[in-house]
Amino acid sequence: MKTILRGRCLCGSVRYECTADPGNASYCHCDDCKRATGGPYTVGVLARAADLRILSGQVKGYTSIADSGRRITREFCPNCGSPLFTRAEKLPDSVFLKAGSLDEPELVKPSCQTWTKRAVPWALIDEKLPSFPEGRLPGKE
Ligand SMILES: [Zn+2]
Numbered sequence: 001m002k003t004i005l006r007g008r009c010l011c012g013s014v015r016y017e018c019t020a021d022p023g024n025a026s027y028c029h030c031d032d033c034k035r036a037t038g039g040p041y042t043v044g045v046l047a048r049a050a051d052l053r054i055l056s057g058q059v060k061g062y063t064s065i066a067d068s069g070r071r072i073t074r075e076f077c078p079n080c081g082s083p084l085f086t087r088a089e090k091l092p093d094s095v096f097l098k099a100g101s102l103d104e105p106e107l108v109k110p111s112c113q114t115w116t117k118r119a120v121p122w123a124l125i126d127e128k129l130p131s132f133p134e135g136r137l138p139g140k141e
Pocket residue numbers: 009010011012013014077078079080081082
């Protein structure tokens with residue numbers, strides 16, 4: 001169910017809110033997400049780009065080419081470096097919110113995990129979740 005999610009970066013200069021369904025979320029174990037977050041995986045909440053409102057501050061983006069050959073832009077706070085959003089060329093009307101940047105990350109309920117062939121053995125997730133060895137977008141077949 002959609003609700004208003006609020007979040008911010010570590011230093012607090014970037015604050016945002018977004019109407020989104022916190023159950024429309026997925027783990028990504030790909031190597032780029034590992035590097036971009038410094039963690040074993042990232043968790044993204046899929047939202048409509050038009051529903052994201054930056055309340056303060058400005059993000060900086062870094063674009064790279066994903067294994068799919070398409071562009072992925074990761075947006076972060078230029079002051080503290082916190083990863084905040086991911087935008088995929090394949091989904092121009094959508095944005096992924098980094099679950100860890102939310103004020104209430106406990107609301108997020110990932111429904112699947114992607115790129116499990118790159119998962120590290122020390123980051124085990126609920127094995128009952130639908131898992132995909134490579135990329136797959138939540139809510140899409
Ligand atoms: Zn910041």
